[in-house]
Amino acid sequence: MIRIVKTLAIALVLALISGAGIAQQVAKLLPEKSSITISGTSTVHDWEEEVKTFNVNLTLDFQDNKIKEIHNVDLICNSSSIVSDYSLMTSKTLNALQAEKHPEIVFNMITIEKLTTQDHNFSGVLTGNLSMAGVTKRVRVEFTGSNGSNIITIKGSKQINMADFNIDPPTAMLGALKTGENVVISFTLQFQIS
16 A cells, blocks of 8 residues: 555646746747738728737647647737728728727637647637727637747638628728628737747
8 A cells, every 4th residue: 555655646746847938938028020901992992901910819738849838828919900091991991990989909819629730830719808999709710820939820710700800891982992891800919939
């Protein structure tokens, strides 16, 4: 019996030591290497806008230059920082988003599924709450990524129907230009692990 207890104690200590190398880490977003764009269609031409101001909080387990687990993802975008090459489109977008009343677009991760890693590449699916224009909906976002020694790059896109968030698609030129209800939010995010 004593021998069994000693064996279990040694196994527990070894498990703790081997697990000690895996620790939750906060990854630092590199804004100059990251981008978020919103693209859509209209009766005149396709369009694209860029989110100029945003931040992402990412907490993960990173060991041996590999992602073992993602614990938390929180994205906050400044609604009024969404800009187009056309000032009229920018203005219409900010009005549609009610940017003064709802200054932030927020995504909060709830769960992660299908996280797989192979060599220095990984992929998965995030489920979380997306809040825009005062409406919150649950969404699933597929992503892929790669990592080097201390740099992580994550890419993905998600099609959103603006009507789901009670957002009226922007119009212009007395209604001659009408944007489609569906937009695609695309992102490339780069992080540094310290």
